[in-house]
Amino acid sequence: MRVLLAAAALSMSVTVAGAATDAAAAPSDAVRAQAREIFAHIIAIESSIGKGKVPLVAKYLAERFKAGGFPDGDIHILPLGETASLVVRYRGNGSGGNGRREKPIALIAHMDVVTAKRSDWQRDPYRLIEEKGLFYGRGTSDVKQEVALLTATFLRLKAEGFVPTRDLIIAFSGDEETEQATARDIVTKHRDLMDAEFALNGDGGGGVLSEDTAKALIFYVQGAEKSSAQYLVTTRNPGGHSSQPRPDNAIYELADALKAVQGYQFPVKWNEWTIGDFKAASHVTQGPIGEAMAQFAADPGNAAAAAEISKTPAHIGRIRTTCVATMLSGGHAENALPQSATATINCRIFPGTSAADVQKTLQGLVGPKVEVKQGYDALVSDASPMRADVMKAVEKAVAASDPGTPVVPTQAAYATDGAVYRNAGIPTYGAGSVFIMDSEEFAHGLNERIRVKEFYKGLTYWDVLIKALAG
Numbered sequence: 001m002r003v004l005l006a007a008a009a010l011s012m013s014v015t016v017a018g019a020a021t022d023a024a025a026a027p028s029d030a031v032r033a034q035a036r037e038i039f040a041h042i043i044a045i046e047s048s049i050g051k052g053k054v055p056l057v058a059k060y061l062a063e064r065f066k067a068g069g070f071p072d073g074d075i076h077i078l079p080l081g082e083t084a085s086l087v088v089r090y091r092g093n094g095s096g097g098n099g100r101r102e103k104p105i106a107l108i109a110h111m112d113v114v115t116a117k118r119s120d121w122q123r124d125p126y127r128l129i130e131e132k133g134l135f136y137g138r139g140t141s142d143v144k145q146e147v148a149l150l151t152a153t154f155l156r157l158k159a160e161g162f163v164p165t166r167d168l169i170i171a172f173s174g175d176e177e178t179e180q181a182t183a184r185d186i187v188t189k190h191r192d193l194m195d196a197e198f199a200l201n202g203d204g205g206g207g208v209l210s211e212d213t214a215k216a217l218i219f220y221v222q223g224a225e226k227s228s229a230q231y232l233v234t235t236r237n238p239g240g241h242s243s244q245p246r247p248d249n250a251i252y253e254l255a256d257a258l259k260a261v262q263g264y265q266f267p268v269k270w271n272e273w274t275i276g277d278f279k280a281a282s283h284v285t286q287g288p289i290g291e292a293m294a295q296f297a298a299d300p301g302n303a304a305a306a307a308e309i310s311k312t313p314a315h316i317g318r319i320r321t322t323c324v325a326t327m328l329s330g331g332h333a334e335n336a337l338p339q340s341a342t343a344t345i346n347c348r349i350f351p352g353t354s355a356a357d358v359q360k361t362l363q364g365l366v367g368p369k370v371e372v373k374q375g376y377d378a379l380v381s382d383a384s385p386m387r388a389d390v391m392k393a394v395e396k397a398v399a400a401s402d403p404g405t406p407v408v409p410t411q412a413a414y415a416t417d418g419a420v421y422r423n424a425g426i427p428t429y430g431a432g433s434v435f436i437m438d439s440e441e442f443a444h445g446l447n448e449r450i451r452v453k454e455f456y457k458g459l460t461y462w463d464v465l466i467k468a469l470a471g
Contacts, residue, residue, distance in 0.1 A: 204430020
């Protein structure tokens, strides 16, 4: 979808960042070298689940902040099991609130990475390798690049004597790829360290490059996320000998229940992030689906438009909660009637819908004789309000790093720590700095990479964005 939207360029009705650049925001060679050094060091730490090495990333970064002039009392490593989080406060002067002290702005990312199997990679995944204009390594795009860029930007601003008008808080979590316990720990038990007005999430949003020339095509600001939930649907039966079939059979009853789920569509939903996304997409999507997108953006109550959009698997999840069977288990012996059968249903929940409501809907579909229970606690959050100051600041930052690039709102189909922050009452905006070509998107996969020049452009982006919001 990102590629389709990107081709809209200047013709679509979205905000287009101006062509003016901020020469002062361009990083010096020393700043670039510092960012690369930090990037290389943290890539080299195998901070995946079970390794217990996330605290090493936090300790290294904390030492960099301390050496860069941040007081010990503003640097907090928060251990949690085998992992940890890092919270660093950049003190402001309180001059930006028109007589009232503004709450801080949080800048979030995560220090952990998905496990990489060394033998499957062409290069060592835990070594930053620069080759033919690309940086390779686990975490280069998810999301140690933003950890390095935010750290380097804080150090750069401190060295330049910049004093923000309000406090800025870096909050790097340590298990976003698994339990998200560190993010929950930060916003609950350590809320006093980062009770922010809103958060900018380096692990969401970002830019798209063209496949032919690697030109910046579009930049997304992500203000909402769908959440994943698991439901276990189970039928039970006394069973018996397979030579004596009976009309009530756990596997057949489960099949009936699954057909009921298959035939149901959850109500159509929308928010300002999805409407903005559809409006942009309609300009570059041909045929009935493109027309439906335009009609839906103009009138989300248009049932015919919603029905047309729902015909396409890539788009149905953008307008409603979806539930689909993904796993099956049942029976215990080849010559015995099944005593139970269970299906796993994976649901992607639209912001503003509760996991309990989805469970209630599923239970109503399958009937009272079938058990429906939640497999794990789902973290569901509402969409963040679209803030004019945030959107304007992002536009300015994109204009400095990639002049003329359209800035478009969007809702993510995946979940990040942003959902944790939104759930805790902190509006969060995915605004990661790096532009990536769709064909080079290998987060969680083999030979993960980003373009070298896109990494360094992130230094300009974060400098301008922070100063636009707190300068």
